[in-house]
Amino acid sequence: FYGNPAKGLSSSQGFSAVMSATTGEALALFADGGWLTDVRTAMAGAIAGRAIGYTGGTLGIVGAGIQARMQAEMIRRHIGAERVLIWGRDPVKAKALAADFGGEACGDLADLVRASDLVVTTTPSTEWLIDDDWVRPGARIVAVGSDGGGKRELDPRILGRATVIVDSVDKCLENGEAGWAVRAGLLAADTIMPLGELLAAPRTFAADAIVVADLTGLPVQDAAIASAVWRVLAS
Numbered sequence: 001f002y003g004n005p006a007k008g009l010s011s012s013q014g015f016s017a018v019m020s021a022t023t024g025e026a027l028a029l030f031a032d033g034g035w036l037t038d039v040r041t042a043m044a045g046a047i048a049g050r051a052i053g054y055t056g057g058t059l060g061i062v063g064a065g066i067q068a069r070m071q072a073e074m075i076r077r078h079i080g081a082e083r084v085l086i087w088g089r090d091p092v093k094a095k096a097l098a099a100d101f102g103g104e105a106c107g108d109l110a111d112l113v114r115a116s117d118l119v120v121t122t123t124p125s126t127e128w129l130i131d132d133d134w135v136r137p138g139a140r141i142v143a144v145g146s147d148g149g150g151k152r153e154l155d156p157r158i159l160g161r162a163t164v165i166v167d168s169v170d171k172c173l174e175n176g177e178a179g180w181a182v183r184a185g186l187l188a189a190d191t192i193m194p195l196g197e198l199l200a201a202p203r204t205f206a207a208d209a210i211v212v213a214d215l216t217g218l219p220v221q222d223a224a225i226a227s228a229v230w231r232v233l234a235s
Helices: 035-051 066-078 091-101 109-115 156-160 169-175 177-183 195-200 219-234
Strands: 016-019 026-030 058-062 083-087 118-121 140-143 163-166 211-214
Touching: 016 219, 026 219, 035 066, 035 118, 035 140, 035 195, 035 211, 035 219, 058 066, 058 109, 066 083, 066 091, 066 118, 083 091, 083 109, 156 177, 156 211, 163 169, 163 177, 163 195, 169 177, 177 211
Parallel strands: 058 083, 058 118, 118 140, 140 211, 163 211
Antiparallel strands: 016 026
């Protein structure tokens, strides 16, 4: 809800309801303001980043909002980052977020992309922000930005020369970055690899390979994290 900050509210809102699959009874209502969804999204970003070969180094975050902060926190905690770069459309927010991590705010997005070992995009953009010319061999990108209709953060030419990993083939073809590249004839749909397959059978990507993880977010992730919290509270 991107108009919320003007009302003094977080743009991330929502709640989780837990029901018994056996009886249909309502077991819990988590008035978490969307926090559980934010956490599972950040967890997915870290999992994908590790799966596509990021082992630490320079982490570049595109965006300066809630998910930008959570992605940076989760990736630093579970993988590591020697250096954190932040770019945001609002330079004041980018500087504030960078200061929280002892990182650096970048005024030029191209500089961030060229310098980063892993780039994580976290914006609601509907026009691509990252140009193909900026992406060097060996780059790793995790795209987690808002996935309503029309989401677009990456130049589709990037995916045309990358190994593309997705959380859901169908959803990414419909609403993700992969769909733009496939519709432009730059990427064959049958070459896209589901993240689940990569996690089940990990592989090492060539040092000069460009690998993009396109994450739309799945309802099963919300069910899993709500269930996990309920089990702790009910124990």
